[in-house]
Amino acid sequence: MAHNSKFIPEPRTVAIVGCPFSGGQPKLGVDQGPIHLVEAGLIGQLEELGWKVKFDGHHQFEEINAAADPPIGILKNPRLVSRVTEAVAKAVGAHAAQGELPLTLGGDHSLAMGTISGTLMKYSDACVVWIDAHADINTVETTGSGNIHGMPVSFLLGIGSKVEEFSWVKPLLKADRLVYIGLRDIDAGEKKILRDNNIKAFSMHEVDKYGIGKVVDMALDHVNPNRDRPIHLSFDVDALDPTVAPSTGTPVRGGLTFREGHYICEAISETGLLVALDIMEVNPSLADPASVQQTVAVGCSLARSALGETLL
Numbered sequence: 038m039a040h041n042s043k044f045i046p047e048p049r050t051v052a053i054v055g056c057p058f059s060g061g062q063p064k065l066g067v068d069q070g071p072i073h074l075v076e077a078g079l080i081g082q083l084e085e086l087g088w089k090v091k092f093d094g095h096h097q098f099e100e101i102n103a104a105a106d107p108p109i110g111i112l113k114n115p116r117l118v119s120r121v122t123e124a125v126a127k128a129v130g131a132h133a134a135q136g137e138l139p140l141t142l143g144g145d146h147s148l149a150m151g152t153i154s155g156t157l158m159k160y161s162d163a164c165v166v167w168i169d170a171h172a173d174i175n176t177v178e179t180t181g182s183g184n185i186h187g188m189p190v191s192f193l194l195g196i197g198s199k200v201e202e203f204s205w206v207k208p209l210l211k212a213d214r215l216v217y218i219g220l221r222d223i224d225a226g227e228k229k230i231l232r233d234n235n236i237k238a239f240s241m242h243e244v245d246k247y248g249i250g251k252v253v254d255m256a257l258d259h260v261n262p263n264r265d266r267p268i269h270l271s272f273d274v275d276a277l278d279p280t281v282a283p284s285t286g287t288p289v290r291g292g293l294t295f296r297e298g299h300y301i302c303e304a305i306s307e308t309g310l311l312v313a314l315d316i317m318e319v320n321p322s323l324a325d326p327a328s329v330q331q332t333v334a335v336g337c338s339l340a341r342s343a344l345g346e347t348l349l
């Protein structure tokens with residue numbers, strides 16, 4: 038393996054947390070993302086890189102019963118999303134506690150409420166690098182869609198009015214420990230939240246202006262100036278241009294190239310500080326079979342780059 042890992046002890050173990058879950062948004066099929074990623078050979082690919090891979094099947098969220106789950110305000114499936122993400126927080130937290138690196142496969146991005154909560158249980162000083170076309174920082178007050186995959190960051194930061202159902206989410210993430218790369222579709226209410234909370238974000242405008250190398254340096258300088266804090270990387274594949282990752286629920290043109298996306302993962306791997314990784318929003322039921330295969334392959338290769346695959 039190419040890089041030293043400062044927080045993950047030998048033998049370096051990655052724990053796959055497969056999350057077939059779509060309740061944070063309305064499009065069916067995103068729950069099949071993790072199954073496709075594993076079937077594409079992800080586990081063997083990570084073993085090839087020298088990781089010990091733990092995977093004992095995808096989580097079975099069907100056991101989580103939220104049959105009566107009427108909207109709270111306009112939030113859709115609130116009880117289901119709350120219970121599933123709480124279970125994910127426990128699973129990710131338990132892997133992290135054992136010194137393993139949890140790789141969570143989505144599923145929609147509401148899951149990050151769980152994954153980041155889990156990371157912060159073990160590493161209270163962790164920072165979050167969020168790669169996305171969207172900021173996913175709507176609050177109860179600002180969400181227009183009621184889709185909770187557009188809201189997890191506000192819950193983690195503790196901004197917006199509280200929803201009793203989500204009281205398990207502790208606002209442990211500080212605004213200066215969060216940085217975005219790839220943004221290009223931000224709701225008006227979200228823009229105000231980013232400004233009011235001084236949240237650092239590198240949109241596609243900054244990627245164009247400075248180039249991805251400089252953007253990643255600046256992003257890490259902001260959240261991790263001494264390069265000593267654990268990093269949680271949450272990667273929504275819709276950060277990539279739709280020509281690169283077409284099979285996703287909310288594609289937005291003008292996104293990261295294949296190389297820009299992989300460069301981010303490679304640069305974070307080089308720091309040796311990665312402690313958790315999310316690959317989110319792969320939806321194999323959207324687009325034609327070739328596009329699905331392409332998107333799933335990109336999801337796997339992003340994970341490999343973040344876990345140490347190098348070009349040379």
Ligand SMILES: NC(=[NH2+])NCCC[C@H](N)C(=O)O
Binds near residue numbers: 145180187318
């Ligand atoms: N994880 C995602 N793909 N999020 C898309 C969010 C879109 C929009 N901002 C919303 O709140 O509904």
Ligand SMILES: [Mn+2]
Binds near residue numbers: 170171273276287
């Ligand atoms: Mn997105």
Ligand SMILES: [Mn+2]
Binds near residue numbers: 146169171173273318
């Ligand atoms: Mn997202």
